[in-house]
Amino acid sequence: MLPLSLLTAAQNKPMLVELKNGETLNGLLINCDNFMNITLREVYQTNPDGDRFWKLKECYIRGSTIKYLRVPDNLLDAVKDEQNRTRDANRSSRGGHTGPGRGAPRGGNFLHTI
Template sequence: MLPLGLLNAAQGHPMLVELKNGETLNGHLVMCDTWMNLTLKEVVQTSPEGDKFVRLPEVYVKGNNIKYLRVPDEIIDQVSEQQKTQQGGFRGGRGGQSRGGDHGGRGGGGDRGRGRGGQRGRGRGRGQ
C-alpha cells in the first residue's frame, strides 16, 4: 500500500504526527499533497519533553519534517481491502513468457540462436 493512498483515505480522521524535532501533533487530517505536506485541524501540539501542550485550530506541516505518522487501524484495513478488490486476481508486474519458450529468446526455438550458417549447427567450412 502506498503512503499517499493511505493519507488520502485518512482525510477527516484523527492521526498522530511525530516531527523530526521530537514534537508531536494530534489532530484531524484536512488534506495532504504529493510531497506529504499535511494540514491538520483541532490540533494538540506536545513538546519533545512531553511536558507542554498547546491547542491550535489548524497546523500546516511540511512533509520533510515528518518522522512518523500514526493512522487509525480501521483506515489501514479499509485501504487494504479496497486495493484487494481493485486488483482482482491480477498480480501486476512485467512479463510475457519465460525465457526459452517457443518465441526465440535464449535457448528458444526456430532458426534463431544457432550460431553461424543456416545448416542447423553445421557451421561454415564443412562443405555440406
C-alpha cells in the same frame, strides 16, 4: 497501497504526527500532497519532552519536517473497503456489465482486486 496513497485516503481520520524535533501533533487530517505536506484540524501539540501542550484550530506541516505518522489501527482495512466500494460503484454505473469482456482473461474479476 503506497504509503502516500494510504495517507491521501486517510482524510478526516485522526492521527498523530511526530516531527523530527520530537514535537507531536494530534489532529484530524484535512489534506496532504505528494511531498507529505499536510494540514490538520483540531490539533493538540506537545513539545519534545511531552510536558507542554498547545491547542491549535488548524495547522500546516511541511512534509520534510515529519518523522512519522501514527494512524488508526483500522485504517488499512477501512481504505481497502473504501476502494472496493468505489470500484463496485464504478462497475455498476457502467451498466452492470460484470463479466469479463471480450478478450479479457478468465478470472478478470480477480485482477481488479489486486
